[in-house]
Amino acid sequence: xxxxxxxxxxxxxQARTTSTRLPGKVLLEAGGRTLLDHHLDRLLAAGLEVYxxxxxxxxxxxxxxxxxxxxxxxxxxSEEDVLARFxxxxxxxxxxxxxxxxxxxxxxxxxxxxxxxxxxxxxxxxWTYVSNxxxxxxxxxxxxxxxSAEALLDAGRNATEQPQREHVTPYLYANGxxxxxxxxxxxxxxGSSRDxxxxxxxxxxxxxxxxxxxxxxxxxAAELDVExxxxxxxxxxxLAGLNAHVEQKKLGQ
Numbered sequence: 001x002x003x004x005x006x007x008x009x010x011x012x013x014q015a016r017t018t019s020t021r022l023p024g025k026v027l028l029e030a031g032g033r034t035l036l037d038h039h040l041d042r043l044l045a046a047g048l049e050v051y052x053x054x055x056x057x058x059x060x061x062x063x064x065x066x067x068x069x070x071x072x073x074x075x076x077x078s079e080e081d082v083l084a085r086f087x088x089x090x091x092x093x094x095x096x097x098x099x100x101x102x103x104x105x106x107x108x109x110x111x112x113x114x115x116x117x118x119x120x121x122x123x124x125x126x127w128t129y130v131s132n133x134x135x136x137x138x139x140x141x142x143x144x145x146x147x148s149a150e151a152l153l154d155a156g157r158n159a160t161e162q163p164q165r166e167h168v169t170p171y172l173y174a175n176g177x178x179x180x181x182x183x184x185x186x187x188x189x190x191g192s193s194r195d196x197x198x199x200x201x202x203x204x205x206x207x208x209x210x211x212x213x214x215x216x217x218x219x220x221a222a223e224l225d226v227e228x229x230x231x232x233x234x235x236x237x238x239l240a241g242l243n244a245h246v247e248q249k250k251l252g253q
Contacts, residue, residue: 006121006148007096010049011113012075012089013039014082014168015103017059021204026103027062028209030216035106035203036066038222043101045110048117052103053089055079083165087156090149098152100145100168104203106212108142109226116185120146127151127179129172137187139233140248141201142226144185145169151180187226196230200243207243214239 015036017024026036043050052067054060056076067074075092077085090098099117101108112132120130126148133143151172155164159171172180187196203212215221219232219239233240 006124006126008049008094009097009099009117010051010090010093010095011043011046011099011101012051012053012086012095013043013101013103014053014085015060015063016055016057016079017063018055018057018079019104019204022206022209025203025209026106027066030106030209030213031222034066035212036063036103037070038106038216039103039108040067040070040072041222042106042108042110043113046113046117047110048099048113049073049093051075051089051093053077053082053085055085081165083156083159083168083171086168087153090152095149097146097148100147101143105141105143105201106203107201107215107221107224107226107229108144112138112142112185112226113144116144116146119183119185123181123183125181127177128181128183129169130183130185131169131173132185132187134173134182134184135186136197137189138226139196139199139201139230141199141203143202145172147172151177198244199230199233199240200246200248201229201233202248204248205243205246207246211239211242214242 015026019025027034051073053075054063064074073093075089077088116130130146132138155171164170221229
């Protein structure tokens with residue numbers, strides 16, 4: 001696949017089986033396929049190279065096998081130092097620009113990824129950080145970030161606090177280098193959703209799993225873009241209610 005934007009662009013998704021609240025969650029199934037497969041399908045729809053960054057733990061061998069069976073690049077590194085895992089992956093595959101996503105977003109939208117890359121490319125500056133989470137207008141579960149490998153490697157050298165290492169990008173969006181320009185990718189309001197940002201389409205608990213399975217199995221969400229998923233949740237408030245009570249884990253937890 002040809003690179004898009006500045007240099008070689010790659011999507012790196014982090015995945016592991018040792019989630020504390022829902023162990024093995026990415027290998028659970030919905031609609032007869034693993035949630036990791038759904039996630040990778042959605043990313044590949046962006047037309048970019050996709051890499052899976054997992055751990056050296058034997059428990060993550062099934063993730064490696066799944067990714068390699070799909071012909072995807074895999075990088076294995078530290079479970080706790082996820083920033084080092086990302087820098088290692090970016091270097092191993094010679095990336096110039098990185099799209100960071102997490103595998104607990106099985107319905108992430110490839111078209112949204114492309115929009116974020118376009119916003120990053122328009123800046124024409126390797127010290128630009130693009131995310132749709134700086135000011136949340138999309139549901140959780142469609143989160144993404146775009147930044148240069150240069151900025152990522154700088155963070156890898158200089159970020160010292162444990163949350164910065166575990167969560168990969170705090171050093172970037174807190175402008176630890178003093179050089180970053182932050183750009184938010186916002187949803188264009190169309191009046192259709194009461195509050196799209198309040199919806200939760202991410203996978204961390206059993207109730208999250210109930211919602212995502214219902215979306216995929218009963219509402220064909222695997223074929224919908226982000227606006228289509230929002231429309232289903234708008235039309236079926238009982239679905240959004242399945243996990244509305246779940247609190248997102250805070251940085252450092």
